[in-house]
Amino acid sequence: MTATTSVRPHPNKYLIADMDKCTGCETCSLACSFVKFKEFNPAYACIRILKFEDSGVDAPVVCQQCEEPRCVEACPRNALVVKSDTGILFIDEGACDGCGTCAVACPYGAISTHPLSARKNKTILKCDLCGGDPECVKWCEIKAIEFVDASERERIEKARENLLMVRKRFEIEHHTPLWKYQ
Amino acid sequence: MEGYGKILHVNLTDGRMWVEDTRRYADCIGGRGLNGRLLFSLVKPGVDPLGPDNVLCVSTGPLAGTFAPSGARYNISARSPLTGFFGDSNSGGFWAPELRYAGYDSIVIHGQSPEPVYLSITEERVEIRNAADLWGKDTWETEHLLKDKHKDQRLKVLCIGPAGERLVRFACVINDHARAAGRTGMGAVMGSKKLKAIVVKGKAPVRVARPDQFYKACLRMVDTVRKSRQFELYHMSGVIGHHGREDYDPNGRLLGLIGFNYQTRSVSKSFAEVGGKEWWRTHWTKRKGCAACQMHCSHFYNVRYGPFAGTMNEGIDAEAQCWLHINIGGQSKDLAAYGYNLFNRFGMDSHEMGATIGALMLWYERGIINDAMLRDWKARWLRPKWGDPETILTLIELTARREGIGDLLAEGPYNFAKKIGPDAEYCVLQCKGMTAGGADRRAQKGGLLNHALSTRGADHLRGSPSLEFYGMGADPRIAQDWARYIAEPELFQYATQLTGYKAKPPLVIWQEHLRALSDSFGVCSFNWGNWPNTMVYPDDFAELYSSATGIEATGRDMVQAAERIINLEKAFNVREGATREHDQPPPRWVKEPKTEGIFKGEYCDIDKFNEMLDEYYVRRGWDKTTGLQTRQKLEALKLGDVANELEKMGRLASVKEQAKL
Numbered sequence: 001m002t003a004t005t006s007v008r009p010h011p012n013k014y015l016i017a018d019m020d021k022c023t024g025c026e027t028c029s030l031a032c033s034f035v036k037f038k039e040f041n042p043a044y045a046c047i048r049i050l051k052f053e054d055s056g057v058d059a060p061v062v063c064q065q066c067e068e069p070r071c072v073e074a075c076p077r078n079a080l081v082v083k084s085d086t087g088i089l090f091i092d093e094g095a096c097d098g099c100g101t102c103a104v105a106c107p108y109g110a111i112s113t114h115p116l117s118a119r120k121n122k123t124i125l126k127c128d129l130c131g132g133d134p135e136c137v138k139w140c141e142i143k144a145i146e147f148v149d150a151s152e153r154e155r156i157e158k159a160r161e162n163l164l165m166v167r168k169r170f171e172i173e174h175h176t177p178l179w180k181y182q
Numbered sequence: 183m184e185g186y187g188k189i190l191h192v193n194l195t196d197g198r199m200w201v202e203d204t205r206r207y208a209d210c211i212g213g214r215g216l217n218g219r220l221l222f223s224l225v226k227p228g229v230d231p232l233g234p235d236n237v238l239c240v241s242t243g244p245l246a247g248t249f250a251p252s253g254a255r256y257n258i259s260a261r262s263p264l265t266g267f268f269g270d271s272n273s274g275g276f277w278a279p280e281l282r283y284a285g286y287d288s289i290v291i292h293g294q295s296p297e298p299v300y301l302s303i304t305e306e307r308v309e310i311r312n313a314a315d316l317w318g319k320d321t322w323e324t325e326h327l328l329k330d331k332h333k334d335q336r337l338k339v340l341c342i343g344p345a346g347e348r349l350v351r352f353a354c355v356i357n358d359h360a361r362a363a364g365r366t367g368m369g370a371v372m373g374s375k376k377l378k379a380i381v382v383k384g385k386a387p388v389r390v391a392r393p394d395q396f397y398k399a400c401l402r403m404v405d406t407v408r409k410s411r412q413f414e415l416y417h418m419s420g421v422i423g424h425h426g427r428e429d430y431d432p433n434g435r436l437l438g439l440i441g442f443n444y445q446t447r448s449v450s451k452s453f454a455e456v457g458g459k460e461w462w463r464t465h466w467t468k469r470k471g472c473a474a475c476q477m478h479c480s481h482f483y484n485v486r487y488g489p490f491a492g493t494m495n496e497g498i499d500a501e502a503q504c505w506l507h508i509n510i511g512g513q514s515k516d517l518a519a520y521g522y523n524l525f526n527r528f529g530m531d532s533h534e535m536g537a538t539i540g541a542l543m544l545w546y547e548r549g550i551i552n553d554a555m556l557r558d559w560k561a562r563w564l565r566p567k568w569g570d571p572e573t574i575l576t577l578i579e580l581t582a583r584r585e586g587i588g589d590l591l592a593e594g595p596y597n598f599a600k601k602i603g604p605d606a607e608y609c610v611l612q613c614k615g616m617t618a619g620g621a622d623r624r625a626q627k628g629g630l631l632n633h634a635l636s637t638r639g640a641d642h643l644r645g646s647p648s649l650e651f652y653g654m655g656a657d658p659r660i661a662q663d664w665a666r667y668i669a670e671p672e673l674f675q676y677a678t679q680l681t682g683y684k685a686k687p688p689l690v691i692w693q694e695h696l697r698a699l700s701d702s703f704g705v706c707s708f709n710w711g712n713w714p715n716t717m718v719y720p721d722d723f724a725e726l727y728s729s730a731t732g733i734e735a736t737g738r739d740m741v742q743a744a745e746r747i748i749n750l751e752k753a754f755n756v757r758e759g760a761t762r763e764h765d766q767p768p769p770r771w772v773k774e775p776k777t778e779g780i781f782k783g784e785y786c787d788i789d790k791f792n793e794m795l796d797e798y799y800v801r802r803g804w805d806k807t808t809g810l811q812t813r814q815k816l817e818a819l820k821l822g823d824v825a826n827e828l829e830k831m832g833r834l835a836s837v838k839e840q841a842k843l
Contacts, residue, residue, distance in 0.1 A: 023478045025471040026276075030249040034397065039387035040248045041283050043336075053359040054322075055494065056468060056482035115385040139249065141408065141476035142469065174335055181335060 010067060011087040013147050015047075015127065015134055016159040017060035019166065021144035024049055024058030028136035028145060032127075035135045043115045043182040046127035047136050047145070050170060050181060059166040060145055061178065063110045063127035064159075065089055071126070074105035080126075090128035098122035108163050109170075109178025184389040185244055185731030186212070187285045189220075190308060192301060194375050195234060195293030197310055204287040208733055209820065210750070211743050212243030212287055214270060215702035217259035218750035220290060221268070222824060227757040227831075231263035231367075232349055232374035234294035240281075240340070240380065241289075243704030244730050247282035247388040247473075248396070251403050252706035254278055254473035262366040262638070263374075264351045264534070264594045265615035267755045267764075269366035270638045272701055274472035275358035280338040283384025291375055300328070300341075300379040305386040313378040317347060320527035321356040328381050341379035342369045343529025345582040349373050350592040352534035356526055360480070360496035361472070364531045366616060366638055367594075391732030399725050403709075403718075404476055412708055412715035416479040417469070419458025422500045423479070425508070439651075441504075441622035443511050443568055444540035445611060445770070448622065448779030456503055456515060465519065470496050477708050483519055490520040498522050504620020505536020510543060511568025521578060528582035537617035538595040539577055541610050542566040550605045561587040611768040613640035614760065624771050625781040626650050628677075628686040628693075631794050634765045635690070637751035643707065645694035648715045650680045660714050667719065668692045681781065683790040687798040695744035699723050702747060720744075746819045748802075749811060753824045756833050762809045767791060805835035 026049050029042035037044055047062040069089055072080045079095035080102060082088065098121035103111040114123035127134075129147075137147045148155060167178045186204040193199070204212065210219045217239040229235040242256040256278040262269025281287070284305045291301075298313040316324050325339040338358060346353035346369030353369030354362050363369075372378075390396045407413055415423035424439070442450040454460070465485055471478040485493040498506075498518060502525065506518035525532040545551040546566040556564050564587070566573045580588030590598055596615050599606040611618040616639025623629040623646075632645040649660065656678070665671040669688035676685035693713070700711030703723065710718045720737035727735050755764070767786045775785035800806050803815035812835045816825040828834040 020468055023469050023471040025473060025475050025478065027249055027474050027476065030474055033387075034249065034393070037387065038393045039389050041384070041387045043283075043385060044387070053325075056470065056484075056496070058470070139404070141404070142478060170335075176333070176335070 008067065008069075008082050008089075009084055009087040010150060011065050011129065012150055013129075013132075014065055014150060014152075014156050015062055015129060015137070015145060016148055016152075016156055017062065017145045017163070018159070019057060019059040019144075019162060021142050022049065022058040022060055023142055023144070024051055027139045027141075028060065031135045031139040035130065044125065046125045048112065048182055050166060050178065052169075057166070059163065061108060061110050061163065061167075062145075063089070063106075064108055064163070065129070070105045070107060071102035071111060074101045076101060086132050088129050088132065091124055091126055096124060098124060100124065102126070103179040104177070106179065107167075108160070109167050109181070112179050112182050115182065183282065183285055183386070185391055185733070187282065187287050189288040189290060190286050190303070191290045191292065192308070192310070193292040194295040194299065194310065194377060199308055205731075208731065209743060210747060211699065211702035211727070213241050213255070213702040213704050214257040214259070214272070214698065215743065215747040215750075216241045216243075216288055217257050217270065218268070218747055218754065220288075221259055221261070222750050222754050224290070224292075225261055229261060231261045231266065231269070231371060234375075236261050236371055236374070238291040238368070238371050238375065239288060240291070242278035242281055242287055243702050244287070245726055246704030247279035248390060248400070248730065249474045250400050250705060250726055250730075251407050252472060252475035252477065252709040253704055254475060255701075255704050255706055256281070256363075257701055258355055258363045258368045260368060260371045261758070262616075263349070263370045264367040264597075265639050267614050267639065267758055267760060268637050268751045269368060269371070270751075271354070271363035271365045271368050272643075273355065273357055273361045273363035274475075274706060275361035276473045277338045277340050277357040277361075277382065278704055279388075279473045280382045280384050282388050283386055284382050285384065285386050289380065291377060294374065295376040298376045298378050300381065301377065302332070303380065303382040305384050316378050318344065320344065321529050322359060322527050324379060325359055328379060332381065332383070334383060336383065338382050339379055340381075341529070342372045342377075343527055343582070345528045345530035346370055346373035347378075348582070348584045348592070350530055350581060350584060351594045351597070352531040354525075354529055354531045356529050360526065362499075362526065364533060365641070367531075369529050390730045392729040396726070396729040399729055403722065403726070406718060406722075407476060407709050407716060410716040412712055413477055415715075416477055416708060420461065420466070420469075420481040420498075421479050422456065422458060422461070422498060422503055425453070425456045425458070425500065425503060439621045439626065441509055441620060444509055444537075444544045444609075445622045446544065446777075448776050448781065450508070452513060453508065456507055460515070461498075464515065472706065475706060475709065477706070479708060485516050485519050488516050490516045493520045493523055495519070495523050495526065499532065501619055502532035502536070505532050505540065506574065509620045510536060510540045510574065512574070513569050514571070517571055517574065521574060524575075524578050524582075528578070530578070530582050533619065534594060534617055535578060535581060537611070538581070538591050538598070539566070539574055541595045541599065541606075542573070542577075543568050544609050545602070545606055548605075548609070550609065551602065555602075556587075559587040559590060608769050611640065611770055613766070613768060614638075614755070614764050616640055618768060622776070624776050624786060625681050625784040627681060627683050627786075627794070628689050630767050630771065630786050630791065631686055631798065632690050632693070634767045634791075634795070635694075635798065637748065637755060640768065644697050645690050647677075647686075647689045647693045648712055649677055649689060652678055652714065657714065659717065663714070663717075663719070681784055683787070683794050687794050687801055690798065691801060694748060695720070695741055698744040698747040699740055702743070703727070742819065746821065749816060749819055749821060750824065753811060753816075753821070753828060756810065756828060757831065762795070762807075765795060765809060808835065810835040
């Protein structure tokens, strides 16, 4: 996936994660849950850390702001939109009815639903880069998550590849979709 | 929950459950402080620690589950089956925040189940479930099985292994695969209640009273920690930060700290091999950390070559490395890594077991035990020479299973020593029946005092002052802090003299308070309780406390809370028969000066020690001679009920004694 021609306006910067640096402290998830809801629970966050305790793997799972987003394709209500000035893909909460199809469609398992959601009208948790100034990055001491320029194509693609692979590993080992891991 | 949630009581004898508001106990903060308050009220003196009347408290504090740095920890406490005194241990990871997301700050376990069970907790329901298929499994297997059974790979598991099930008196509790509440045998208490595990998953939020203020205060704390000396050391070199690093302290003070061959040697060629630099070169692959912590002191190892290839885990813990290598003449880091994994999986304290091995090796060297005695103990194969790998590994396994000689060792090294005789007892470095750590405190006089006073037994984590290692010319703020918080300014120069006795009592008191607060807030001492390695003060605790709970508090209130916590633990011990005789250093540190190294000749002068002890008691408002508490002090701390009970037992300082103060 090295498309350089975008099918949509793209963000200037991307959130990328290095799973060899990530310590699994989940401070990013706490920061996210706090800025979104003024409450603490990593299950409310748009960035989650996938852990394999036996082998020490800690992989940040977060929206990759795809050029050809499958969530947009899947959404029956066109509730996933790109803001034209920032290029950021986010959820229009007015249009969203919480069906959760986007979560199932995401190839990175990066979209999840708030655990206290009503069954038929879930609150969707998808990273919107905090409008362009991501909170999680500020709290990550070890800089496992970085907010990098769009020109860093190679790093962005490598991070996505790793995330795809770690998702497959999780789903093979636990027979559960990654979007439910929270 | 906002600030505080609920305390869940469970009686395993009849299955009853009830809750109360944690806020009632806010003046004990939470965590360790809450446990002390609950145990004093709920446990009668003299109960069998492994019987149904012992009570097990598992509590976290009001910062756990938030992004207050290191808001990740819990304390587990009961009457200790190892010592008979206040049993208490602390652990990090991710279990404590999850408990808070389920709406609870604390779980109190009463009674005893007739069959193996585990407790399953969510914010919607609490269940006592059958654990027959888990009993006998090691802690890692247990965690996997429970996550699969509950179909939740994010389930948080706290459990015991075979050692706890078999009531090894120093069995520990393991949570989140790689974290341990190691000391004082809390795993055995859980085992005696046939409680295999407590699993928790919480979907509810933790809220704070003043979010904006809390946010700013936490960011400030993160910055403080990031700039601290503690960070510099532990971020780089893991929890073994002070091992193998001659360069850490230019005065070489730390070289006087480490003990080899059960503290009978002070120099060793192998020491450089066990430092962080070597671990990075050979085994470490990355850094890892507990919830909400930026220190990232827990590194991940993967042993790639040799007989233990494939050994992986977070660690190694510093004490474990002492007791699997440094202190017992060990030669192999790989063996230490493998042994450490065994301790995690068996659920057994690496420290107490390692001290047992060290004691055996020393007894053998000094002729206190011999081959005939080993034969009697069904260990004719044993050759406890320093560093012998077969000795180390076989004894770990046998003790965890209580087989052969392991059944004797499982009683604890000091209890075992008592069966052999006074020469054996003398060799064991212990206070109140719990063994001291791998560090040699003969040179560090404040550390010596702290060990003797520590309410759970010989231990540096309740108040060994780091200031003693700094010397003059350190950060000028330190002298200001001394004058502001600790004692008279003219005493400061003595406080930084490692080998001096002067000014140490107020320094130890200060350190005890910071540690008591850390342990009660649900945060980590590395971040909050180890001044001046981190420059954190009672005012900092007060600000986080107020913005989290909405309860107004000042730094003075925090110091008073810390005093309250210490006094509760002290009273618990007094009730179990502790006297001034139990606040004494290990005899070997008194009678045997160091024979080599830069602190050759240092030892504990018992007269000077007792002068320190007198001063400590007076500064604490206790009787100078007996160390007993006074009604005046206890009532000032709102512990009138404690004073009444101690008075009924004749264990309160008498009015006549009080008049002398």
